[in-house]
Amino acid sequence: MTRVIVAGLAGILFGVGLTVSAMINPAKVLGFLDLAGNWDPSLAFVLAGATGIAALAFRTILKRDKPVLSDGFQVPTVSAIDRPLVWGSAVFGIGWGIVGLCPGPTFSTLLQGRWETGLIFSAMIVGMAVHRLLRRVVSRNQATTIEAE
């Protein structure tokens, strides 16, 4: 239960950070992505702050035997740079460039009473579900092909 409370507090802090940094505002994000327009470099400072402090702390944290409240760290172990990583990231970047919201800020807009971001949210969840479904179908087909051979 303590872990769930910690997750909630982390979520709130994350959401406040997205608000303070204005990443919750699609126009601000698109202004950062628009190098050829009236460029607003602010969001580079968000990344510098977030990634910088995390990089400093993660080193020490990951040296621990285990986290404070659970039995082990669950960090990604895959290291291969494969095709889905690249084309998936490219597709995500295209979507981000169209709407100006990535997944975190999309969740943070949900209680702000805006139908536009609600629409982005719904489409995003459908996109995630469709990808998972396709991946399952593709891996099942591959398994059948191998069996047939």
Added chain:
Amino acid sequence: MENFTPISAFAGGLMIGGAAIVLLLFNGRVAGISGIAGGLLAPMRGDALWRIVFLAGLAVGPVLYSLATGEAISIDVTSSVPALIIGGFLVGFGSSAGSGCTSGHGVCGLARFSKRSLVATATFMAAALITVYLTRHVFGVLS
């Protein structure tokens, strides 16, 4: 550059990084939003509640911020309805296929010096920059 807000941007960034630190230090989890949300589409026993509560916290954070500061939160959306639907779908589909988004790859992955996350971050940044360039300056649509 009249909208340049480096101090609040950096302060907000520190909070986002702080949240990622709390989640890793106490729970041993990576604060990648697309991964946390995606895990709910095929939930495993005992692994769903923390995800729901974390994501709810993301939505509650801005509300608490408004209550505490009395400031209204600007959310300016200028894209057309079809663009919102297509763009949103691509964000979900792509972050699922690429195993992460701005937070998972851009913050947590880069902070772990993961080569995979570096490739992912460079790719989605480049794709987003090109997309905005094309939609705003070449075709003049969607925006």
